[in-house]
Amino acid sequence: MSSRRIFARPARFAAIAPYVWMVLFFLVPFAFVLKISLSQTAIAQPPYAPVFDLTAGWDALRGAFAALSADNFKLLVSDDIYVFAYMRSLTVAVTATALLLLIGYPIAYGMARLPKRWQAVAMVLVIVPFWTSFLIRIYAWINILQHDGLLNQILLALHLVSQPVVWLSTDTAMYIGIVYSYLPFMILPLYATLAKMEPALEEAAADLGAPPWQVFWLVIFPLSLPGVGAGVLLCFIPIVGEFVIPDLLAGSNALMIGQTLWLEFFTNKDWPVASAAAIVLLMVLLVPLLLYERLQKRQLEHGR
Amino acid sequence: MTDELPRTDTAASAAGGDPYPAAGQPLLRIEGVAKTFGTFRAVDGVSLDIKAGEFFALLGPSGCGKTTLLRMLAGFEAPDEGRILLGGKDIAQALPHERPVNMMFQNYALFPHLSVRDNIAFGLKRAGMPRVEIATRVAEMVALVKLEGLEKRKPDQLSGGQRQRVALARALARRPQLLLLDEPLAALDKKLRESTQGELMELQRRLGMTFIIVTHDQEEAMTMASRIGVMKAGKLAQVASPRELYEAPRSRWIAEFVGDINLFDGESKLRDGHRLVIGTRDAGALVVAEPREPVGAGKLAVAIRPEKVKLSRRGPVSEAGRETAINRLDGVIADICYLGGTTTFKVKLDTGGMLQASVANSARLDVDAYSLNQHVVAWFTPDDCVVLPS
Numbered sequence: 001m002s003s004r005r006i007f008a009r010p011a012r013f014a015a016i017a018p019y020v021w022m023v024l025f026f027l028v029p030f031a032f033v034l035k036i037s038l039s040q041t042a043i044a045q046p047p048y049a050p051v052f053d054l055t056a057g058w059d060a061l062r063g064a065f066a067a068l069s070a071d072n073f074k075l076l077v078s079d080d081i082y083v084f085a086y087m088r089s090l091t092v093a094v095t096a097t098a099l100l101l102l103i104g105y106p107i108a109y110g111m112a113r114l115p116k117r118w119q120a121v122a123m124v125l126v127i128v129p130f131w132t133s134f135l136i137r138i139y140a141w142i143n144i145l146q147h148d149g150l151l152n153q154i155l156l157a158l159h160l161v162s163q164p165v166v167w168l169s170t171d172t173a174m175y176i177g178i179v180y181s182y183l184p185f186m187i188l189p190l191y192a193t194l195a196k197m198e199p200a201l202e203e204a205a206a207d208l209g210a211p212p213w214q215v216f217w218l219v220i221f222p223l224s225l226p227g228v229g230a231g232v233l234l235c236f237i238p239i240v241g242e243f244v245i246p247d248l249l250a251g252s253n254a255l256m257i258g259q260t261l262w263l264e265f266f267t268n269k270d271w272p273v274a275s276a277a278a279i280v281l282l283m284v285l286l287v288p289l290l291l292y293e294r295l296q297k298r299q300l301e302h303g304r
Numbered sequence: 305m306t307d308e309l310p311r312t313d314t315a316a317s318a319a320g321g322d323p324y325p326a327a328g329q330p331l332l333r334i335e336g337v338a339k340t341f342g343t344f345r346a347v348d349g350v351s352l353d354i355k356a357g358e359f360f361a362l363l364g365p366s367g368c369g370k371t372t373l374l375r376m377l378a379g380f381e382a383p384d385e386g387r388i389l390l391g392g393k394d395i396a397q398a399l400p401h402e403r404p405v406n407m408m409f410q411n412y413a414l415f416p417h418l419s420v421r422d423n424i425a426f427g428l429k430r431a432g433m434p435r436v437e438i439a440t441r442v443a444e445m446v447a448l449v450k451l452e453g454l455e456k457r458k459p460d461q462l463s464g465g466q467r468q469r470v471a472l473a474r475a476l477a478r479r480p481q482l483l484l485l486d487e488p489l490a491a492l493d494k495k496l497r498e499s500t501q502g503e504l505m506e507l508q509r510r511l512g513m514t515f516i517i518v519t520h521d522q523e524e525a526m527t528m529a530s531r532i533g534v535m536k537a538g539k540l541a542q543v544a545s546p547r548e549l550y551e552a553p554r555s556r557w558i559a560e561f562v563g564d565i566n567l568f569d570g571e572s573k574l575r576d577g578h579r580l581v582i583g584t585r586d587a588g589a590l591v592v593a594e595p596r597e598p599v600g601a602g603k604l605a606v607a608i609r610p611e612k613v614k615l616s617r618r619g620p621v622s623e624a625g626r627e628t629a630i631n632r633l634d635g636v637i638a639d640i641c642y643l644g645g646t647t648t649f650k651v652k653l654d655t656g657g658m659l660q661a662s663v664a665n666s667a668r669l670d671v672d673a674y675s676l677n678q679h680v681v682a683w684f685t686p687d688d689c690v691v692l693p694s
Contacts, residue, residue, distance in 0.1 A: 203378075
């Protein structure tokens with residue numbers, strides 16, 4: 001009896017905690033951004049108008065609401081810059097995620113088939129880069145990829161090229177940076193699903209006449225789909241909004257939406273347009289997010 | 305694809321066809337097969353012939369190499385030495401998907417993302433069987449293992465017994481020349497296990513297929529198999545029919561591994577016609593029948609199964625005249641273990657040893673039952689004894 005009362009309160013708190021978290025750290029900031037996105041830019045502090053002034057009374061508030069407009073969103077659609085930025089973000093994210101899956105899957109599979117004690121070692125090796133600052137690692141890549149950097153030195157030493165290749169400020173450099181940075185996020189969920197897959201399933205498939213490639217396509221891959229889904233979304237969503245890597249490694253002729261946001265916000269000081277761009281980005285990302293949630297729900301229902 | 309598997313004729317007619325040697329003809333020959341993992345010799349020079357239509361059991365304690373041997377037959381391990389001839393063709397190095405052999409896995413290894421139907425059809429599709437034939441064969445298999453109505457279920461929507469049936473149907477669907485079963489009943493509870501044993505035997509007889517089962521459960525092996533190979537430390541210790549294994553074990557280890565047994569160490573004293581007299585430390589002089597294979601003069605052990613030992617209050621009267629006809633041992637009941645069908649008595653012999661006797665409870669009301677500390681005479685004939693090298 002008394003024990004039930006002891007446990008009841010923390011349990012109830014634990015149940016509402018995620019909602020409190022969502023309201024405080026997602027919905028409230030989102031409301032702010034949404035409001036800014038509907039207002040107009042102004043040379044002021046903060047740099048947009050109108051601002052709600054609760055002390056000015058009801059009429060002022062109503063006036064402020066009336067001044068809200070969808071102009072910023074219309075601008076986003078009408079101006080090529082934004083459309084191109086969104087398209088580029090999606091293209092980069094799709095390409096990079098595909099590369100990540102192609103590179104991450106064999107690594108995760110290899111890890112899952114290692115002897116148990118080596119799996120732990122491999123896991124640490126995958127996570128180890130996180131112990132160094134992300135920015136430092138990207139700067140290290142600049143070092144490797146620059147004109148007289150390590151990569152060109154090796155290529156020249158091996159006589160694979162006759163003169164240094166331009167790597168920096170190219171899409172190749174950006175993809176290298178993105179794949180390198182996000183690889184653990186692809187490997188870990190894939191590894192988790194592959195490691196708990198019964199090895200006897202592969203043997204059963206082979207026993208029933210499936211050559212190795214069929215074992216993979218008919219058994220291993222379908223069963224690893226939850227991990228593929230998790231890995232793809234964990235990479236795709238942040239890559240769409242990626243700012244640092246394209247800014248440091250890619251050229252400046254095509255911008256991703258994250259870079260455009262930065263420009264609007266800090267260079268143009270146009271908070272409302274930046275906010276509108278952020279809202280649209282969120283809507284674009286909401287689709288894969290909802291897909292991910294449905295996937296998770298299905299997994300829970302299947303109890304594994 | 306030169307695959308002979310997607311045959312549509314019935315197993316009975318297939319028994320006369322070429323990929324299926326006729327029942328009784330040699331099907332599988334294992335020649336000096338060995339497998340080493342690191343420094344551990346899991347299978348150590350096993351040779352064995354299995355005939356078509358046999359139900360063969362590999363029996364042994366865990367780690368004896370029986371599963372490794374089975375996995376080499378399936379192709380999951382390649383032997384380091386020796387040959388595996390299936391229908392005269394060496395398959396030792398063939399990959400699993402190239403062998404006309406199927407396996408039923410210990411935990412079934414059903415594909416969780418496929419329905420019962422697709423699990424059963426998996427092997428047929430791989431063999432390139434036409435769609436219509438697949439549907440027919442799957443329906444046939446579903447009926448065979450009595451899973452009608454469950455074709456669309458996923459494995460996690462089935463009970464343990466149903467999963468076991470799907471695994472069996474899936475392994476049988478390709479009509480393999482050889483079906484391997486790795487502890488197929490270990491995950492079932494006792495009642496279900498017993499009824500499934502019967503069904504497996506019936507199926508094997510009806511399909512005329514060759515089954516090799518791996519088990520650590522000797523009762524399971526005895527019940528189902530027509531021949532048993534007992535493995536110990538990577539070697540075949542004895543290959544025999546269940547009865548021979550039980551009544552004429554070749555070594556002390558096998559005698560103790562298969563069933564319960566009383567063992568008395570001693571030395572051969574003298575020979576009287578076809579009888580030997582063996583002096584034992586714990587049970588005095590015992591008269592035994594001369595073993596078929598002559599045993600050396602050194603240390604011996606006399607083995608008697610508990611159910612061969614009779615108990616009575618005064619001892620056998622009829623043959624008391626002939627001294628060598630019967631072994632009589634006096635003792636006191638030290639322990640009674642009632643098991644329902646039988647009761648096991650432990651008799652503390654006057655000569656010092658302990659003797660186990662298993663007596664059938666053939667009457668419901670036993671007013672004359674033995675009680676603790678009661679004096680009894682235990683007796684058995686020389687033919688009931690097995691002489692083993694110690």
